[in-house]
Amino acid sequence: MKSITKGLPLVAGDAFGAALQACHRAGSRAGTTYAVFERDDGMLTVNDAVMYLSEHHSWPDIDYRAPLAATGRVVDLGCGAGRHMLPLQQRGLEVRGIDASPGTVALARALGVDADLADISALPDELGTFDTFLLLGGNFGLLGSREGGHRVLATLIRLARPGACLIGTAVNPYQLTDPAHQQYGDINTGAGRMFGQYRMRARYRNMVSDWFDQLLLSPEELNELALSSGWTLSNVEEEGPMYMATLRLT
């Protein structure tokens, strides 16, 4: 990658949150604001930011079906602006949300849901205990890595009520057809990382987030990770390269 020649630094910050807030200010209309994620090989993924704000916008079906199974006290991990929380609240469930992006948490609160700023790897005990953990919008990716995922899943058990389940959606990296993903995964495997451990950062205009790890994994890999962490994979429904998975306490 060529160097930046003008000597102006990118602005470090919550680029994803800034994109969502800008889209909200623009009336949450499609075609106004884009959320960009950049992998550390330069691969860009662009999404209309409205997809993170509206309940029904181009998400796969499994992302709408997954929260329907939520019961009891619920926590939406990586809740974003709360698009999945509002319908759960309307069903009368008690729903908490956490997200690591200050901008999205502020927006979620403004939109009327109970969201807190927290990283999934450091959940505050004050959250209490839950019957349902949600990892929607591909948020199994928040597991980050084999080691990080193991830690997160084991920690969630501390917050789990008897009979609790974890319902979420994931991307299976082996189902992606672009050869660049295969090449990236092979380099990961060669270095002892999981095939789908993508190093990413968010970008918006001249703002850039810190790097973070997003974990894409197959149902088989998820099964292994769950088993080693006190969970059992009880159900998988695939839809293209994405799938919905339910984990139950072992």
Added chain:
Amino acid sequence: MKSITKGLPLVAGDAFGAALQACHRAGSRAGTTYAVFERDDGMLTVNDAVMYLSEHHSWPDIDYRAPLAATGRVVDLGCGAGRHMLPLQQRGLEVRGIDASPGTVALARALGVDADLADISALPDELGTFDTFLLLGGNFGLLGSREGGHRVLATLIRLARPGACLIGTAVNPYQLTDPAHQQYGDINTGAGRMFGQYRMRARYRNMVSDWFDQLLLSPEELNELALSSGWTLSNVEEEGPMYMATLRLT
């Protein structure tokens, strides 16, 4: 900008053309494919690629009005996929197009317009002579710099028939409100460049184009550049930060 850590290089290529072709393959529908431009300070601009393919998609009014004044033999400079050429052809005008992106030229030809691969700074004599030169979609930006713009405008005179005019649209960088643009412009000015000389490259997925200069300039700056190159600025219509300008042979 942090370095890319996985050692996978970005793929050098016609990223803009690749985005337009992907959007065309996806049925030229909005929300499927995005064209990303990155300035050399890291500032990203994202547009739905469909805006470069459809005749009526979120362009300012002046971009539709500008070609209505075209007469005689016409050349569309930076024609892209030819979205402005088809309506001119339907009006019975003889229209040639040139573009520096092989992917868009191939697409333009497939869509039924007479486009050739050429850089505006090196137009082939075989193009012949013209009554109307078009620089639509903000293509006054293709002038690139003070020196490059002077050369281009002087060269066009060689291809100009008596009474020829140049009609185009431009972005006035002094009208952009983001402080990052002001800061970038000030650095340009300090280095002797024009305020709105933006160093850009196109990105699409893991593909990146060469860097190129895009020139944003005020009507006053365009007037100066025109006068020094044998043209006279005869008309300006502003619309937000963009404006339509007509140049006539002096």
